[in-house]
Amino acid sequence: MLAIDRLVSLCRRARPKRGGTIACAAACAIAVCAVPAVLAEHLQVSDSGFGAYEVSLAPWAEGLVVAWYDTRDGNAEIYVRQLDAQGRHKGSEHRITHDPEQSYEADIDAASDGLAIAWYDKDVDGRLNARLAFWSPEDGLRWQRSLSIGERATRNPVVRAHAGERIFVAWIEQAEDGRETVRGAWWRTDGEMLEAPAELGPAGATTWNLNAAIDSDGVAYVVYDALVDTDAEELYLARVEGRDVRLARLTHDDGHRSKYPDLALSNGRAAITWFDERDGRREVYLYAGTSSELGEAVEARARRITETPGASIGAYVAWNGDRIGLAWCDDSFGAYDVYFGTFGAHGERAGEVRRVTETPEHALIPSIRAWNDGFALAWNEVAPGPSGMDDPATRSEVRFAVIE
Numbered sequence: 301m302l303a304i305d306r307l308v309s310l311c312r313r314a315r316p317k318r319g320g321t322i323a324c325a326a327a328c329a330i331a332v333c334a335v336p337a338v339l340a341e342h343l344q345v346s347d348s349g350f351g352a353y354e355v356s357l358a359p360w361a362e363g364l365v366v367a368w369y370d371t372r373d374g375n376a377e378i379y380v381r382q383l384d385a386q387g388r389h390k391g392s393e394h395r396i397t398h399d400p401e402q403s404y405e406a407d408i409d410a411a412s413d414g415l416a417i418a419w420y421d422k423d424v425d426g427r428l429n430a431r432l433a434f435w436s437p438e439d440g441l442r443w444q445r446s447l448s449i450g451e452r453a454t455r456n457p458v459v460r461a462h463a464g465e466r467i468f469v470a471w472i473e474q475a476e477d478g479r480e481t482v483r484g485a486w487w488r489t490d491g492e493m494l495e496a497p498a499e500l501g502p503a504g505a506t507t508w509n510l511n512a513a514i515d516s517d518g519v520a521y522v523v524y525d526a527l528v529d530t531d532a533e534e535l536y537l538a539r540v541e542g543r544d545v546r547l548a549r550l551t552h553d554d555g556h557r558s559k560y561p562d563l564a565l566s567n568g569r570a571a572i573t574w575f576d577e578r579d580g581r582r583e584v585y586l587y588a589g590t591s592s593e594l595g596e597a598v599e600a601r602a603r604r605i606t607e608t609p610g611a612s613i614g615a616y617v618a619w620n621g622d623r624i625g626l627a628w629c630d631d632s633f634g635a636y637d638v639y640f641g642t643f644g645a646h647g648e649r650a651g652e653v654r655r656v657t658e659t660p661e662h663a664l665i666p667s668i669r670a671w672n673d674g675f676a677l678a679w680n681e682v683a684p685g686p687s688g689m690d691d692p693a694t695r696s697e698v699r700f701a702v703i704e
């Protein structure tokens with residue numbers, strides 16, 4: 301998921317707005333001023349009272365589980381909370397980490413008898429260490445492993461479970477010469493690594509997040525952006541089948557940033573979303589096709605989803621049957637709001653795009669999963685302090701909604 305400090309930076313660089321007085325252009329792909337104000341009833345998941353950020357959501361045990369990092373105890377720690385089949389609280393929050401390091405950017409997925417959790421720690425010297433763990437409410441934290449080899453810095457891990465028994469994790473690793481790469485490895489749910497990590501592709505200092513999916517054959521796909529031998533950040537996809545790694549660049553070297561891709565797979569079909577600055581503004585794009593076509597065809601066949609007065613960023617995608625659910629953030633009315641739309645198997649619009657949030661707070665970084673006949677969304681809402689996002693008085697909580 302997209303880290304809060306990078307999103308805060310995007311907020312600062314966004315152009316000034318005039319709130320609800322902005323007129324939507326007739327040619328807009330999505331006219332944000334015309335959509336319903338609130339889509340569904342929201343549930344507050346976290347009870348931080350201070351700062352809950354960077355949400356990850358997964359279906360699990362006939363319900364769902366939400367993970368985030370939380371600063372309520374004066375230190376960034378990883379928390380999880382279960383929701384029941386109706387999307388209501390199922391018990392209290394569980395704190396996963398208890399150490400002096402700051403723990404950030406939790407990513408989660410459900411295995412057969414527990415939850416795979418990945419995050420990275422930052423120590424007092426600023427060294428980063430990506431970690432992988434396995435947790436269940438009955439046993440607590442069964443094990444955790446460092447993804448760093450020796451003194452190498454690692455960060456921004458993403459985790460996906462396959463067939464309930466295997467865990468794939470990818471992360472960014474910095475070598476002694478400062479070169480950064482994306483690496484990946486398979487683990488068993490008992491904490492044993494199945495093979496040595498493989499190098500998936502080059503990364504860079506502006507590669508801030510990874511996203512991944514696994515197909516029905518157990519082939520893992522990892523998407524990310526990187527500034528590597530191009531004029532601006534472009535999108536990359538690594539296909540990992542056993543020890544065979546194939547890397548493709550998905551967007552052309554056009555001098556405009558393509559950022560923060562997300563990927564979803566379903567029965568041989570693929571959906572990829574990201575935001576792009578090719579038109580001089582930040583807009584969300586969506587590719588929908590077959591997983592066998594992933595490559596340069598992604599950019600050529602992608603549809604531009606947004607064309608709004610504000611910045612459209614932080615897009616995430618999920619399949620449910622033949623429908624694609626897409627969620628993103630847009631600040632056309634001042635603060636960032638979460639928006640949601642459904643699309644067909646070829647990326648065509650399958651319903652009205654709707655505004656999920658309408659609050660003075662910034663609603664950021666949605667996590668989306670298929671849920672029953674619709675989709676489940678989780679995000680965090682940030683109320684900046686008097687002097688902005690970095691003010692100690694800034695507060696944030698995690699929220700959740702079911703979208704039918």
